[in-house]
Amino acid sequence: xxxxxxxxxxxxxxxxxxxxxxxxxxxxxxxxxxxxxxxxxxxxxxxxxxxxxxxxxxxxxxxxxxxxxxxxxxxxxxxxxxxxxxxxxxxxxxxxx
Amino acid sequence: xxxxxxxxxxxxxxxxxxxxxxxxxxxxxxxxxxxxxxxxxxxxxxxxxxxxxxxxxxxxxxxxxxxxxxxxxxxxxxxxxxxxxxxxxxxxxxxxxxxxxxxxxxxxxxxxxxxxxxxxxxxxxxxxxxxxxxxxxxxxxxxxxxxxxxxxxxxxxxxxxxxxxxxxxxxxxxxxxxxxxxxxxxxxxxxxxxxxxxxxxxxxxxxxxxxxxxxxxxxxxxxxxxxxxxxxxxxxxxxxxxxxxxxxxxxxxxxxxxxxxxxxxxxxxxxxxxxxxxxxxxxxxxxxxxxxxxxxxxxxxxxxxxxxxxxxxxxxxxxxxxxxxxxxxxxxxxxxxxxxxxxxxxxxxxxxxxxxxxxxxxxxxxxxxxxxxxxxxxxxxxxxxxxxxxxxxxxxxxxxxxxxxxxxxxxxxxxxxxxxxxxxxxxxxxxxxxxxxxxxxxxxxxxxxxxxxxxxxxxxxxxxxxxxxxxxxxxxxxx
Numbered sequence: 001x002x003x004x005x006x007x008x009x010x011x012x013x014x015x016x017x018x019x020x021x022x023x024x025x026x027x028x029x030x031x032x033x034x035x036x037x038x039x040x041x042x043x044x045x046x047x048x049x050x051x052x053x054x055x056x057x058x059x060x061x062x063x064x065x066x067x068x069x070x071x072x073x074x075x076x077x078x079x080x081x082x083x084x085x086x087x088x089x090x091x092x093x094x095x096x097x
Numbered sequence: 098x099x100x101x102x103x104x105x106x107x108x109x110x111x112x113x114x115x116x117x118x119x120x121x122x123x124x125x126x127x128x129x130x131x132x133x134x135x136x137x138x139x140x141x142x143x144x145x146x147x148x149x150x151x152x153x154x155x156x157x158x159x160x161x162x163x164x165x166x167x168x169x170x171x172x173x174x175x176x177x178x179x180x181x182x183x184x185x186x187x188x189x190x191x192x193x194x195x196x197x198x199x200x201x202x203x204x205x206x207x208x209x210x211x212x213x214x215x216x217x218x219x220x221x222x223x224x225x226x227x228x229x230x231x232x233x234x235x236x237x238x239x240x241x242x243x244x245x246x247x248x249x250x251x252x253x254x255x256x257x258x259x260x261x262x263x264x265x266x267x268x269x270x271x272x273x274x275x276x277x278x279x280x281x282x283x284x285x286x287x288x289x290x291x292x293x294x295x296x297x298x299x300x301x302x303x304x305x306x307x308x309x310x311x312x313x314x315x316x317x318x319x320x321x322x323x324x325x326x327x328x329x330x331x332x333x334x335x336x337x338x339x340x341x342x343x344x345x346x347x348x349x350x351x352x353x354x355x356x357x358x359x360x361x362x363x364x365x366x367x368x369x370x371x372x373x374x375x376x377x378x379x380x381x382x383x384x385x386x387x388x389x390x391x392x393x394x395x396x397x398x399x400x401x402x403x404x405x406x407x408x409x410x411x412x413x414x415x416x417x418x419x420x421x422x423x424x425x426x427x428x429x430x431x432x433x434x435x436x437x438x439x440x441x442x443x444x445x446x447x448x449x450x451x452x453x454x455x456x457x458x459x460x461x462x463x464x465x466x467x468x469x470x471x472x473x474x475x476x477x478x479x480x481x482x483x484x485x486x487x488x489x490x491x492x493x494x495x496x497x498x499x500x501x502x503x504x505x506x507x508x509x510x511x512x513x514x515x516x517x518x519x520x521x522x523x524x525x526x527x528x529x530x531x532x533x534x535x536x537x538x539x540x541x542x543x544x545x546x547x548x549x550x551x552x553x554x555x556x557x558x559x560x561x562x563x564x565x566x567x568x569x570x571x572x573x574x575x576x
Contacts, residue, residue, distance in 0.1 A: 009450075009451075011450060014450050014453050014454045014457065015446075015450055015453075017453050017457065018408060018437075018449050018450060018453040019412075019415070019433040019434055019437060020434065020437045020438060020441070020446060020449060020450065021434035021435055021437070021438040022438065022446070023438075026443070026446070029443075030446070030447055030450060033447060033507075033509075034447060034450060034451055034454075036508075036509050037400060037451060037508060037509055037512070038451075038454075040396075040397060040400075041397040041400055041401055041464070041468075043393075043394065043397055044394060044397050044398065044401075044464075044467050044468060044471055045463075045467070047391070047394060047467075047470075047471050047474070049467060049471060049474070052470040052471075052473050052474060053470075053473070054466060054469055054470060054473075055469075055473075063328045065325075073192055073193060077192040077193075078192065080190065080192055081188075081189050081190065081192070081418070081419035081420065082417075082419060083416055083417075083419075083420070083421070083422035084422065090417055092417055092429060092432070093426050093427070093428050093429050093431075093432055094428070094429075095428075095429050
């Protein structure tokens with residue numbers, strides 16, 4: 001826990017990866033708060049996990065089914081909450097020139 | 098006759114004898130909500146007329162015929178809002194029913210209102226709701242717990258007979274403890290999550306808030322079971338949980354994990370839980386000390402895994418298919434960035450950033466993979482403990498309800514509120530919180546009973562034995 005907690009994470013960079021625009025005030029507050037949280041979780045470094053497999057003895061198995069058409073939401077209902085739609089499609093800002 | 102303080106079996110008896118009609122039950126409950134909810138703010142939305150219509154159509158011969166049930170605002174009910182207490186879903190109307198809702202409808206229940214919560218179920222106090230915090234029915238200056246604080250306050254405040262909630266790290270058990278009701282988190286895979294807005298998919302589970310253990314058993318019988326629409330739900334028979342409740346604890350071995358009685362626990366909470374352990378001894382249970390040596394790492398593991406999963410799950414809120422979209426975006430990235438900035442509250446943003454960070458290139462092994470491995474060790478602790486006992490007894494929360502605003506500036510302090518509940522989710526096992534007393538300030542205290550995977554029958558039997566011998570669950574808050 002020796003390093004200053006606010007150096008543990010570059011909040012601006014990570015927020016950009018997460019498609020989250022932050023205000024300058026949020027960046028300052030989150031930098032400190034998340035630094036503290038990362039300081040806390042760094043205690044996991046002291047646990048010996050050399051003998052532990054990543055998935056352990058997970059008892060869940062893949063469930064497979066035939067790829068058949070089954071009843072699902074009609075298009076109009078699936079679009080009923082869309083912020084913008086046209087011609088049975090979601091409308092978004094232009095992405096390619 | 099006022100029915101609002103009745104248990105579901107008592108209410109069903111009145112309904113089937115014709116002493117009261119389902120519509121009158123809805124009306125009485127609506128009156129109670131009108132009286133106390135301006136103080137508690139447990140409900141985000143309630144359409145009384147819709148509930149009356151459903152009550153008129155209810156088949157009272159069914160297991161929940163005519164019984165109103167409140168629903169946490171994270172579970173989809175066709176035609177109702179489902180905001181997850183987030184601005185980003187303001188105005189969203191669910192186009193379909195979650196599987197638990199289909200099952201409640203089939204059992205004759207009347208869906209009654211949407212309860213408040215921390216935004217996207219991220220929090221331990223319901224202060225992270227975008228629509229304002231819910232109050233604790235036992236002290237209006239205090240939090241009800243969270244994230245299912247609205248469901249807990251509604252049941253604790255007798256403005257709901259029962260409610261559904263969700264539990265990712267304690268979000269049913271902790272508020273149930275703080276509001277003096279019974280909060281049940283079933284085994285991971287016991288209840289379908291189809292139609293539940295996902296927060297952390299390897300941890301989330303739907304469960305119940307009720308006044309008594311018997312009602313928790315009854316509701317679990319109805320909502321449990323395999324669902325082809327949720328591949329993490331498991332195809333195992335659903336026992337008649339209500340049938341095995343009355344067998345007592347004589348001959349059962351109940352484990353007390355020493356790591357759950359640590360420095361920092363409120364002495365009044367510890368005393369109440371120790372007294373409960375003595376009661377079990379008196380009833381003929383064998384009390385055994387057990388050790389769960391990796392307990393101290395549970396909160397750290399949780400805040401890596403839960404945030405990692407939330408950063409992926411909440412990527413779907415991008416302003417494209419549903420929910421809010423920022424005005425006049427200049428391009429697609431501007432739309433994503435501003436939609437999410439305007440739509441999410443501070444805690445959700447913090448967790449998305451943390452989750453993105455622990456999954457990012459260069460940090461993945463040190464954080465996410467390591468946390469997954471320590472998670473295996475935590476699960477292993479429980480497996481070993483359950484070789485020596487049938488269920489575990491612990492406090493649900495290290496303290497009684499804290500004051501509104503007390504921990505909002507320090508997320509880490511807030512996270513530590515779940516120190517006794519988180520490991521159960523990480524291990525995928527089941528837990529229930531039941532009332533076990535009050536502090537000198539008359540704030541509720543909860544006893545947590547933890548069972549192994551698929552151990553609900555014995556766990557509920559243990560809970561019932563204590564409840565029947567004690568008066569706590571009968572007390573009503575002074576509202």
